[in-house]
């Protein structure tokens with residue numbers, strides 16, 4: 001693609017127009033840039049990802065949406081930073097809780113453990129904790145149904161905060177939609193003497209979810225409006241960052257923007273508390289601009305990212321495995337990226353897996369070692385060597401992620417071990433100018449993505465947070481691009497998503513409507529037939545709650561592809577099953593249906 005075309009792509013702000021998919025919030029709109037991403041080459045996929053990620057940093061420029069660098073957003077960030085500064089100066093009996101579901105909860109964990117480590121290095125007590133819907137097993141595997149439970153959210157928060165004098169609660173829900181987080185915010189509003197709630201998400205308040213939550217008449221939107229009422233000591237930080245590359249996949253831009261916003265707040269408060277100064281909007285802006293640099297530094301390696309996507313796609317197409325073997329906090333980024341492939345692309349846990357050097361010891365999660373829960377929970381390098389390595393072959397891909405600050409001898413040894421089983425070895429390596437290059441490893445690998453960062457860096461902790469974001473962008477590109485090449489995306493929709501909570505149930509219905517052109521009622525009926533594996537719906541099924549549907553859906557696979565084929569062909573479920581069997585690549589199955597159901601021109 002010529003550079004002129006690329007800058008045209010970056011300028012596209014069509015999604016901001018009032019008439020663009022007005023019935024969807026920003027987080028569920030389809031990105032006009034990526035409507036043909038399913039047919040794009042790896043090089044083009046990377047360009048599209050770069051352009052979509054660049055939307056995170058776009059300025060307001062006449063649109064109605066508040067953006068990351070807007071005064072109102074930075075002002076709220078400053079207020080939250082000031083609250084945290086006070087707590088850091090007098091931390092006794094105080095707690096900062098970061099909470100969310102799915103990716104948002106995993107990032108809450110990443111940041112809580114990172115900032116506790118920073119405090120520990122300064123010989124201070126831990127101040128942060130995290131909550132993830134579904135508990136620690138949700139850090140590594142998809143546990144979508146607790147997201148729908150506001151009471152569970154509330155009870156978990158109440159328990160973790162027992163006896164605290166002051167709590168800064170930061171709830172993350174990219175779509176301003178998760179009832180689990182809403183339950184916690186509602187609890188904070190009821191106890192303003194102890195709790196100060198902050199909500200982070202990426203939709204305007206007017207687009208927060210407007211559906212009564214289970215066990216309540218309250219909607220997420222009504223709750224957010226309550227937070228905005230005069231006299232409430234509550235903050236909402238909700239810049240629009242543009243629709244996701246794959247529609248609704250908030251693990252991508254939503255996750256990246258969460259990390260940028262919250263690390264900016266937390267790091268700025270720590271600096272202010274240590275230096276006995278007060279944070280300014282200028283400081284916050286400068287920190288966020290440094291993340292914009294991460295975007296350009298990472299995507300300046302587009303060719304190497306594209307090569308990685310190509311190899312990942314080939315491995316996945318051949319039924320091979322993709323393993324991220326990583327050191328330090330990059331290991332957690334690998335685990336997070338891998339865990340998301342299951343609900344997003346209907347992947348098996350063995351398709352994409354993450355491994356972290358010291359396993360649970362490095363992870364430092366509240367519930368400790370989860371290995372006994374099953375093979376999905378075996379996450380250390382030792383587990384990789386014992387359980388996975390012996391069966392690897394050339395169709396499997398191993399991506400090693402590390403930095404110049406890790407034990408490079410250990411990395412080299414690992415590469416040599418892996419090379420005995422597969423030549424499909426790749427590395428992603430971060431270093432500062434002047435630090436050892438990956439020269440000695442390069443000849444051992446199929447590809448090397450080495451990102452060099454300017455020296456001197458302002459602060460080692462910040463540098464590592466930037467390396468994490470850079471790695472997140474690459475991993476999201478690799479897993480999304482690889483699954484696109486495997487045929488798990490149709491146009492820019494995740495057509496093989498798991499329908500395991502109410503948000504995903506509604507998203508599945510919308511995908512069916514958009515791709516089949518059938519009515520909402522017909523789409524929902526067909527989705528239910530696929531979920532319950534029946535040709536005719538019974539009264540029991542149609543009168544059941546969405547929650548019951550999602551439980552049944554969690555026991556089945558390919559419900560959305562099946563429903564889509566039924567709708568496109570006007571056929572029975574059993575016929576759709578045999579069609580999908582003869583076209584195992586979902587995208588090809590759908591395309592075959594579209595072609596055969598389009599009347600040929602006279």
Ligand code: F1P
Pocket residue numbers: 100101102103104144147172173174175176177178248249250251340343503
């Ligand atoms: C939470 C979440 C996502 C996940 C999936 C289901 O969303 O678990 O992280 O990728 O889409 O929802 P949110 O509450 O942050 O919007």
